[in-house]
Amino acid sequence: MKRFVTATMAAISLFAAGNLAFAGYPERPVTVIVPWSAGGGTDATGRIIATMLEDKLGQPFNVVNRTGGGGIVGHTAIRDADPDGYTIGIITTELSMYGAVGSAELAYTDYSLVGLYNADPSAIFVKADSDHRTIGDLAAAVKADPQATQASGANFGGVNHLSWVSMVQGLGLDGSQSNWVPTEGGAPALQLLASGAIDVAVVQFPEAQALMEAGEIRALATLGSEPNPKHPDVPPITEALGIDFAIAGWRGVGGPAGMPDEVVATLAEALDGIVASQAFRDQMEKLNYGVVWAGGSDFADYLENRGRAFGAAISAAGLGQ
């Protein structure tokens, strides 16, 4: 009996101590790992989030760029950090793909999910003097000879490549027949498009906006079911061709699996407030990033869905393991 009391007391005091420790979270500076290099979209949005978390929670949130290996190095660093809430990170689209491609043993289940704050569908662009006036023209040309249309916008297996494969598949063709030119991302692909070396670029609106306004390129379709609010006249592909589309780039906040629930809740509440705030929306709007919010289990559901769509496109592209 005595032993039981002692044990209970110990358990209670431990619990209380634990609670006390977390009641004050964060008590010291928090490290925010960004798996991509300074200057990219993940870095830019991650720094906005970090600054705002700092204001909300009263401790410095220091952004550290851990780059390399297509985001694998940084994602691994977040997963392997101490799950005490003092190391968190920005997790990105690629997490939906590593498993299916077989490049790393990383999945969203390895993380304590705090919340999703951004998702951006890509869009399809052609050179201004292209013969394809509408997405219908392009679809007809691709159907006639999928090999003849050269598209670019990312490396093999990048989100824009999978978007393209998914669209080609949506036209009822074999996704592996599509002709993809690998580049390092949106900017070099747009350069190739503008110089007339390729026919189609699959990139996001913010990247292409200046070239659109310069009259060098045109947007044919948004790769989603909703039009982009800034470009309402570009038809969504679901409407134009009746293709159901679930691939989009996303960014969220997460930490290593096993973070205390109280800590995740504190962070999720703060992040929810940030994403809902006008200040955040203004900043994201200016950078042309879409704002979405999915916290906790919603975030997990979202990632489950994405994982399936990405997996299908990856195996269709012949990139699966």
Next chain:
Amino acid sequence: MDALVLAFGLVFTPDTLIVIVLASAFGLFVGAMPGLTATMAAALLVPFTFYMDPVPAIAAIISCTAMAITAGDIPGALLRIPGTPASAAYVEDANGLTRKGKAGLAIGISICAAAFGGLFGFAVLMLAAPMLARFALNFSSFEYFWLSVLGLSCAVIVSRGGIAKGMLSLLLGLFIAQIGLDPLIGQPRFTFGIGELAGGISFIPAMIGMFALAEILRNGGRGLQTAPQAELTNPFAGVGATLGRYRLNLLRGAAAGSVIGALPGIGGDLGAWITYSLAKRSSKTPEKFGTGHPEGLVEAGATNNAALSSSWIPAMVFGIPGDAVTAIAVGVLFMKGMEPGPQLLTVNPHNFYAVLLVFVLANLLLIPFGYAAAKAARYIFKVPPAYLNAAILLFCVVGAYAINNTMFGVLVMIVLGVLAYILQSRDFAIAPIILGIVLGPLVEQSFITSMTIARGDVLGFFGRPIAAALGAITSLIWLAMITRAIGGFQRVRQRQTPGA
């Protein structure tokens, strides 16, 4: 004209001017610290710009990066630790001058040539931005392939120790660039299952190791091999005369830099290498290059900053950022409602002119800041060599660590430093290795992209007019080198035959 007046009003406010001076000082500090990069400086400034008005926000980023990149020449000149891949092109000459006791002259030439190049680039930006941007848009992966091969060829031609050894150095650099994930499907290469290697060997720890650590290994026992620094009241004495003597180099460097810099993603790193080799080819005394001769320093230094100015052209006119720094700046432009694009020049030209004025101010500020740095440089060499070497070693470790915040960077620095020490003692040039590491991924990427577009047809590399011209120039350079090599081989044989 009204726009220009309006722009003056925007820039010459106390707030903006204070921001420019503070950001420049910050950039000077970051740039002069080995291993800390301009990209890092700009990224650290971004959160501050959230709270600023548009013009001061852009001013902060521009003046900080311009200063940081130029200040990267200072540790290059003093300690043989180049701050950027571009300054690696002329680090031997800058450091050579320091060894002759002319550290002030070395820094002075770098800074003043850079300021001139920057101002020249500004003039180009002002007059020809839309035209140059349109020209740069014609460059596809085919042209990029030839340009990067041309740049690599230049590094081999200028390298000390002969073309054969330069070529071997270059191949080593290209091999190091192969380590990591391949650009096509992300297949790991030469990683041996080590996660850190999958990220590739980044050039900053490589550069720190191969230049600075190797130098300590070479001279550590004896202390820095430096002549006593001349005690001058004016550390910039003789800078004007030197620049005057090489004024043609100065002009040519700045002009070439303005054009090459406008090509997104390649210009900044490559320009200085091309013009340095141009200076050597056209010099009356090419044998002095690499020993502390100011000629190449003048030309490549001017190229460096002119390219920096014009690298903003594709970013501002078409929103295509060439490197991480301009990408950050484009982000800030977006955030402040000054979206890049041709309308930046037409709808709100005063904003565009304000940005240009910031360029001018930042480049002019280079001179007093550089003067102060040169003045202070003398004191570094009053430190006993053993302490100085220990401090440099500390900077090497910190700089290599800071790039990714891992000890892996330090390991890379040490391994490549020892390797460079061994290679150098056998007369192999180090610079081509660095350029191989920097440009290797670009060569490979543009080759694969081009081959995919041409569907495996090699003739595709000559299928576009600019590509064909660049390809012809590159092929001719190699043909000339091979002919000379064969000629040399035959002469050796003829000399041997009578004796045999």
